Amino acid sequence: MKLTFINYVAREINCKIVYYGPGLGGKTTNLQYIYQITSPENKGKMISLATETERTLFFDFLPLDLGSIQGFRARFHLYTVPGQVFYDASRKLILKGVDGVVLVADSQEERLDASIESVSNLNQNLNEQGFDLNKIPYVLQLNKRDLPNTIPVEELKRQLLFKGEPVFEAIATKGTGVLDTLKAIARQVLVELRKSA
Amino acid sequence: MNPRSLDLHNPEHVRIKAILTKILKELRAELVLLINHSGQTIAHAGLAEDIDLVALASLAAANVAATEGLARLLGENEFSIVFHQGKQRSLHISDLSKRFSLVLVLSGTVSLGLARWKVKLATAMLDEVFQDYEKGLKRENTVPAKGQSRAAFSRRFSDEELNKLLGD
Numbered sequence: 001m002k003l004t005f006i007n008y009v010a011r012e013i014n015c016k017i018v019y020y021g022p023g024l025g026g027k028t029t030n031l032q033y034i035y036q037i038t039s040p041e042n043k044g045k046m047i048s049l050a051t052e053t054e055r056t057l058f059f060d061f062l063p064l065d066l067g068s069i070q071g072f073r074a075r076f077h078l079y080t081v082p083g084q085v086f087y088d089a090s091r092k093l094i095l096k097g098v099d100g101v102v103l104v105a106d107s108q109e110e111r112l113d114a115s116i117e118s119v120s121n122l123n124q125n126l127n128e129q130g131f132d133l134n135k136i137p138y139v140l141q142l143n144k145r146d147l148p149n150t151i152p153v154e155e156l157k158r159q160l161l162f163k164g165e166p167v168f169e170a171i172a173t174k175g176t177g178v179l180d181t182l183k184a185i186a187r188q189v190l191v192e193l194r195k196s197a
Numbered sequence: 198m199n200p201r202s203l204d205l206h207n208p209e210h211v212r213i214k215a216i217l218t219k220i221l222k223e224l225r226a227e228l229v230l231l232i233n234h235s236g237q238t239i240a241h242a243g244l245a246e247d248i249d250l251v252a253l254a255s256l257a258a259a260n261v262a263a264t265e266g267l268a269r270l271l272g273e274n275e276f277s278i279v280f281h282q283g284k285q286r287s288l289h290i291s292d293l294s295k296r297f298s299l300v301l302v303l304s305g306t307v308s309l310g311l312a313r314w315k316v317k318l319a320t321a322m323l324d325e326v327f328q329d330y331e332k333g334l335k336r337e338n339t340v341p342a343k344g345q346s347r348a349a350f351s352r353r354f355s356d357e358e359l360n361k362l363l364g365d
Contacts, residue, residue: 005237009210014237044251049259058259061236063251069362070354077236077255089270093262097235183363190362194354 004099004193012073015189016097017182020122021104022114023055023083026143026172030104031062031078033175034182038064056082059094066186076186083118092125100137100189101126102181104172105160107142107150112159119160137188138165141181146171205239212326217242220301220319224312227286228302231293231323232258245302257290257300278316280309291316294324 005014019027028048035046044063051057060080065073081091095101103122105115123133142156151159157167166184170177205213217229221242228243230250236258238250260279268276279290282305289301289312299316 005233005235005239006204007239008204008206010205014235016235016237045249047252047256058263061252061255063255067362069358074362089266090263093259093266096258096262097233099235183365187359187363190354190359 004189004196006072010073011071012075013069013190013193014075014077015099015186015193016077016079017100017102017185017189018094018098019078019080019102019104020091020118021081021083021102021143022106022111022118023085025083025104025106025111025115025118026170027080027083027104028056028060029172030102030141030143030170030178030181031060031080033172033178034064034078035062037175037179042066055084056080057087058082058090069190074186074190076189078182085117088121088125091121092128095125095129095131098126098129098131098136099192100139100185101133102139102141102185103160104141104143104170105156107144107156108147109149109151112151112156115156116159119162123162134163137185137192138162139181139185139188140165140167141170141177142167143170143172143177145169145176146174209326209330210240213240213323214242216319216322216326220315223315224301224303224307226301226303226307228253228300230254230257230300232298232300234258234261234296234298239297243302248302253300253302257288257298261290261292261298278313289313289316291320293320294327296327297323299323 019030021027035043042065047061049058062078064076064078066076067074079094081094103119126133140160142153153169168177168181170181172178213231217231217240221229226243227245228241228248230241231239232254233239236255238254241250264276264279275292277292281288285305287303287305289303291299293299303312
């Protein structure tokens, strides 16, 4: 199901990317880093609908302009979902019209179950929105690699890989792996767009 | 055709823009936006320099999605209209064929009844545009329109161009 919106009049390609994953895994931090390092002319206002304690309540939103391809501006709308388990109804809503998903997993041992549950929850919620995780552009980010109690990458891959998707190690607070993740999902989305011709 | 997608070409844009401009004038609205359910603006009419259109479209789509979720929770098929009344400005959001939403930024003095009536008329006209678009797409599947179709765009889209865009 292709939802990428091509505006031939404004010469724009518009894509929606959703950062999914367990609570406190670093989804918002990914967007904040992208916002910080992007020049003002290539980004819009970042919106965060968060609780008083800065936990995501509904979503974060960052519009980003990646540049031109064939004279068309490639505009990406980046969203996060609330990671906490009880916000499942909101997570489903954010997946509407999605073009690609980044799963931000928490590498810490005590958060492994939450990351596994998040992949399963993503698969289920995508199905409910008429998408198939096997077919949709998808990237796995293993975040918080700098913390002392992380699980080895190979073990995390064994537990979390869904379909042989690209995997990136990240330390989102320092920006490590954040742009590689973004580029990988943007590439997949644009390649999908080409395939749909 | 995927019924939820719409690639905007000039003929549809001209017609959509005319409809949006008409309702803008009739309701003396500040802004009228046609958005899709992903929160992307398809077309708009009016000017409000202090309003970020990208943010407005994204939040309006989220509002529509949340309202849809609330309707289902209460056993309703839909709440077809969302209306937020402010002191200076009001926001009127209505569903369009379950695919799009019409977003109006109105001055505080406009009557809700008039707004609903004009939105109903505009919705019917926009539906007609979408139906014509779908008919056109069916024709395009047999005789491609030169230089206008998604296929024409994508054929020229090389790996080198993609690498350049992504800085690889």
